[in-house]
Amino acid sequence: MRGFVQAGVIAVACAVALAAGLAATGVMGARQAPAGNGGDLDAQVQAFLESRRGQWHDLNVPEADGRTLHDLIVTKRFTRALEIGTSTGHSGLWIARALAKTGGRLVTIEIDPGRHRTAVANFRAAGLEDYVDARLADAHELVPQLEGPFDFVFSDADKDWYTNYFTALWPRVTPGGCFTAHNVGAARMRGIREFLAHIAALPDGTTTFDRTTPAGLSITCKTRR
Ligand SMILES: C[S@@+](CC[C@H](N)C(=O)[O-])C[C@H]1O[C@@H](n2cnc3c(N)ncnc32)[C@H](O)[C@@H]1O
DSSP, rough: OHHHTTTTTOOOSSOOOOOGGGGTHHHHHHHOOSSHHHHHHHHHHHHHHHHTTTTTSSSSSHHHHHHHHHHHHHHOOOOOOEEOOTSHHHHHHHHHHHHHHOOOEEEESOOHHHHHHHHHHHHTTTOGGEEEEEEOOOOOHHHOOOOOOEEEEEEEEEGGGGGHHHHHHHEEEEEEEEEEEEOTTTTTTTHHHHHHHHTTTSEEEEEEOOOOSTTOOOEEEEEEO
16 A cells, blocks of 8 residues: 555545536536446556556656555545646546546646647547546646636646645645645755645645655645535
């Protein structure tokens, strides 16, 4: 099990997956992906990831961090996910793989057309296209327009905008939901220090850190009312 589980951070998984239709969020398609597509899909995703192992060269997360995100979503039964910074889809594949098990869906945003195209092709090749709504957009503009709510956010685009993304999205994160951010181990990167100070001072959230890889992942979860 992952470090955050060992640390007892995840004490209780949600008893019931949030059931409200994703269409009501205003950001996802009208069709909700079926929960738990069985072992066949998971085996297909696993085979795809194995076929691409060592070939993720577009600032993609290491496999271990993808797995951490996957485990967090499955353990907490998250269903309404947002990723900022798709690149070619490595983390998105791990997130969507988890959502295929919880019956959720991912909105993921990428500004670079070539990376977006490759990501869409990767989601399709892995059999996960029903679980992903991949947007080609500038997240600075799109994020404030997203209605939510979200129970899972993964921030992995421009670090100097992390605090802005967080500030825009936190009100739309459900109680018990988590905002995760990559590369928080790089304290000298512009924006990271400010982001860390911001999440440390939250009155309604608790942050833990997963340091499985040097990149570092923060996991900020909203207090349940
Ligand atoms: C670190 S990479 C994401 C890696 C991806 N999460 C993965 O693991 O496969 C960051 C991505 O964010 C994109 N990006 C940067 N600024 C952005 C913005 N304002 N809106 C949307 N995407 C942006 C970059 O083009 C880049 O592909």
